[in-house]
Amino acid sequence: GDSVTQMEGPVTLSEEAFLTINCTYTATGYPSLFWYVQYPGEGLQLLLKATKADDKGSNKGFEATYRKETTSFHLEKGSVQVSDSAVYFCALSPAGTASKLTFGTGTRLQVTL
Amino acid sequence: GAGVSQSPRYKVAKRGQDVALRCDPISGHVSLFWYQQALGQGPEFLTYFQNEAQLDKSGLPSDRFFAERPEGSVSTLKIQRTQQEDSAVYLCASSSRGRLGGYTFGSGTRLTVV
Numbered sequence: 001g002d003s004v005t006q007m008e009g010p011v012t013l014s015e016e017a018f019l020t021i022n023c024t025y026t027a028t029g030y031p032s033l034f035w036y037v038q039y040p041g042e043g044l045q046l047l048l049k050a051t052k053a054d055d056k057g058s059n060k061g062f063e064a065t066y067r068k069e070t071t072s073f074h075l076e077k078g079s080v081q082v083s084d085s086a087v088y089f090c091a092l093s094p095a096g097t098a099s100k101l102t103f104g105t106g107t108r109l110q111v112t113l
Numbered sequence: 114g115a116g117v118s119q120s121p122r123y124k125v126a127k128r129g130q131d132v133a134l135r136c137d138p139i140s141g142h143v144s145l146f147w148y149q150q151a152l153g154q155g156p157e158f159l160t161y162f163q164n165e166a167q168l169d170k171s172g173l174p175s176d177r178f179f180a181e182r183p184e185g186s187v188s189t190l191k192i193q194r195t196q197q198e199d200s201a202v203y204l205c206a207s208s209s210r211g212r213l214g215g216y217t218f219g220s221g222t223r224l225t226v227v
Contacts, residue, residue, distance in 0.1 A: 044204065
């Protein structure tokens with residue numbers, strides 16, 4: 001079945017540091033890939049998505065590129081802020097449908113001054 | 114409404130008690146999903162509705178879990194004879210049909226079984 005593996009946290013960075021959170025997946029065909037963010041005390045929010053190979057999703061300074069050859073969708077940001085502290089979830093859904101999401105276990109990011 | 118609304122926000126149940134969790138999706142959203150998120154884990158799929166039809170219930174962990182969406186809008190997740198392992202955050206999400214990735218999640222109901 002489909003699965004998502006993401007790096008374990010917590011990840012602790014100083015403000016303005018470069019962020020990478022690794023995500024790899026196992027799925028048949030060409031799933032859609034997502035990053036969701038969960039801020040403290042809030043619900044899951046869609047951060048960015050990519051629906052086909054080599055697509056780059058971007059939002060709020062975050063980027064992730066759909067790499068079919070390495071089955072990866074790593075999340076990056078050039079300069080993190082304290083306000084980026086949250087839990088980040090990588091997820092996938094089968095291609096072409098509004099079907100169920102399969103999530104990774106989440107990576108907690110803590111950014112300090 | 115503007116977002117997905119879930120109630121109650123918190124629920125404490127004694128072991129063996131029945132509970133009902135409500136989800137009010139975004140108006141017009143055809144698809145509705147329920148997920149279970151255990152502490153420190155990612156959400157796990159429970160069930161999926163398209164309008165009033167329950168198309169996938171493969172994630173429901175036991176026959177104590179039951180979900181319905183009788184009029185294709187509000188949905189209720191019911192857990193009978195709650196057990197401690199049912200303690201989790203229950204998330205509801207809705208989506209426009211055919212809109213990839215357009216899932217909007219509610220804030221969830223945190224269920225604690227004591």
